[in-house]
Amino acid sequence: MRTADVARASGYSLQQVRDLERLGVIPPAARAGNGYRAYGPMHVVALRAYRALAFAAGPVVARQVLAGVWRQSMPDAAAAIGDVHVRLARQRDEVLQARRALAAIRAEAGSTHSPPPPAAEDRDALSITELAGALDVRTSTLRFWEQEGLVHPDRITSLRARHYAPHAVREARIVAALRRAGYGIPAVRELMGALGHADGLGEADRILQVRLDGIAARSVALLRAGSDLAEVLAAIAGDAAGHDASRPA
Structure with missing residues (x-):
């Protein structure tokens, strides 16, 4: 030929x-x-x-x-x-793990009927050390997530110490779940951006579904x-x- x-x-x-x-x-x-x-x-x-x-x-x-x-x-x-084949299966598992994590957080958010009063919110806030311990990550990891715009703690006292109110704790939990599911920082940033919409968790879930559909199409191509x-x-x-x-x- x-x-x-x-x-x-x-x-x-x-x-x-x-x-x-x-x-x-x-x-x-x-x-x-x-x-x-x-x-x-x-x-x-x-x-x-x-x-x-x-x-x-x-x-x-x-x-x-x-x-x-x-x-x-x-x-x-x-x-x-x-x-x-193994790599594609692992990517699918990572997406499913991320969806499970978001579903758990959505269920938890749905069980809260009204926002806590300011005093309760302040009482539920965590320091960077406490949050790092709760998530089993380093404090430097939390600082890095903040630098990347993924988590937004408040600053209090003249020392400008980080103060993680419930909304920032929730952000950190979602980021930690996505990172453990194998997502890189750009993908986490995309999903966290979706969470800022009116139906944030639903939008994030739709993004993950698109990725699942893409992995399925690639699996068919491999077959x-x-x-x-x-x-x-x-x-x-x-x-x-x-x-x-x-x-x-």
């Missing part, structure tokens, strides 16, 4: 086929006597697998996985592909890549068997 044939069969451009070969995503093409590239059906299979894998795990991971499998044994290559990836693994196993058969007894 010529480069144009592979491009047509895979849906990539001529330059993309050459670039993906250079990056090791597909094995090197043989060279005909005139110096032109000569591809085989396995190159098309590998490109199809890369397309689905790139959607499921991102192009960087897809390049790393496919460039690696051609240099690995079949069991190691299968394990590398299996790791992509769709399965038959092509199986052919790649079979080719690797066949090459390994061929090398073993060529060794002297």
Whole structure:
């Protein structure tokens, strides 16, 4: 097959086929006597697998996985592909954990029928040391969350000590739950911003649902890549068997 044939069969451009070969995503093409590239059906299979894998795990991971499998044994290559499934499952678990945490906080907020009087709110306030102990985080972590605009304590006394009223305690609890669920600071900031809306917890839950839907779509893409990836693994196993058969007894 010529480069144009592979491009047509895979849906990539001529330059993309050459670039993906250079990056090791597909094995090197043989060279005909005139110096032109000569591809085989396995190159098309590998490109199809890369397309689905790139959607499921991102192009960087897809390049790393496919460039690696051609240099690995079949069991190691299968394990590398299996790791992509594990990574998606872990991301789904993180979203579900965050949703459970937000649901618990929503239920707790719903059980409070009216805001506490100022005196009670002041009595329920925590110092930074007390809140850090309650959340099992460092005081420096709480300061960092404040710097990032995720938590908003009050300042009291001439020493400007941090004073975490119930609203700030609630913010800190949500941030702690999201961080433990594996969310990075940018994602936490997005969710905390949603909480500022009229239906804050509902909006945050909708954001998490969108992420769950995205993970489901990527999981389907990974399943769709399965038959092509199986052919790649079979080719690797066949090459390994061929090398073993060529060794002297």
